[in-house]
Amino acid sequence: MNRFGAGAVRPRTAAIIAAGGSGARMGGLKKQFLPLAGLPVVVRSMQPFQDHQSVDDIVLVVPPGDAPLGQSLCSAYGLAKVRGVVAGGGSRFDSVRSGLEAVRVLCPDVVLVHDGVRPLVSAGLIDRVLESATRYGAAVPAVEIYDSVKRVDRDQVQASMPREGMRAIQTPQGFHSAWLYEAYSRPIPAGATDDAALVEACGYGVAVVPGDRDNLKITTAGDLKLAGRLLADPKVAAGIGYDVHRLQEGRPFILGGVKIPSELGLLGHSDADVLVHAVIDALLGAAGLPDIGQQFPDTDPRFLGADSTCLLEQAVQTVAGAGCTVLSVDVTVVCERPRLAPHILGMKARLAPILRIAPGRIGIKATTQEGMGFVGRAEGVCAWCVALVVRD
């Protein structure tokens, strides 16, 4: 049973986004307004509350003088739940107090307070805090501390602190609104750094829910960079390649750049390295480039008897020229005979420097066709490849 009674309608919930800080600036802008993966930090900090079905209203607190900027961001990014953009005060507590005044008229049952510089807050974290705050009256997200904790003065350790039972506390923090109003009506206790400390000072219990390590507080340029990496579009593209060559007597059997003893060899305009050809097509495909037949036409005498690893080298260069770096390739060769297993390590060693990746990022598997079809009758060999590249 929650504080609002079994079967009661869900609590009306307001979120205060505390972005009133004007201390640290990076590159001339207050950190809450800096772009992060294309959106201002404060917009990213608000968006999960805008999108959350249990949050009804949002009040944004900005530094004095920045209300017009806050307003324009809210309309530009369609943050329709924002009921007010208010100016903060000198401290975080002054800012939240301004936010609370604006929130009161909305008559929320539960108030969530969230740092405007925590842009990676997830819907799941909001759920956990909201559910626990609804049930117990106050809740904070916490993460374990794995580093050692010491009191330091300048660059000297003063004391080692016990880590046992210690947690790092994040936002959003959730409160039954009456508790928060009461907490903010009293003097701020010395040493308090968050809203929960004020509620604790009133004698109320504060529940703890699991926080989220990704829920960073952007404090330094390094934090912003890290958040950018966490949000980064991986820009990975995949390509697929397929090739087939006939088997014929009197031809060399070259596969993966390795000459393999065999009474039958592969027939083709080049050395007919079917594995390498599949890799080339997969790479070109991942980079969105024209296929092997267009890059190295078999009507071109330059490629007569060509060493396919040289073609691969050129293809890797072409792919790099298109802004793509090879991440990995994985090949399956379908071949009735000869047996390929003893040569696979050699192929990886041969191809790795050409692909500019570690041999561990190359997969080569061989299988037979169980005697069926053209491969089964040893009329030909085919190869499939999937390549991953990362685009600049």
Ligand code: MG
């Ligand atoms: Mg071919």
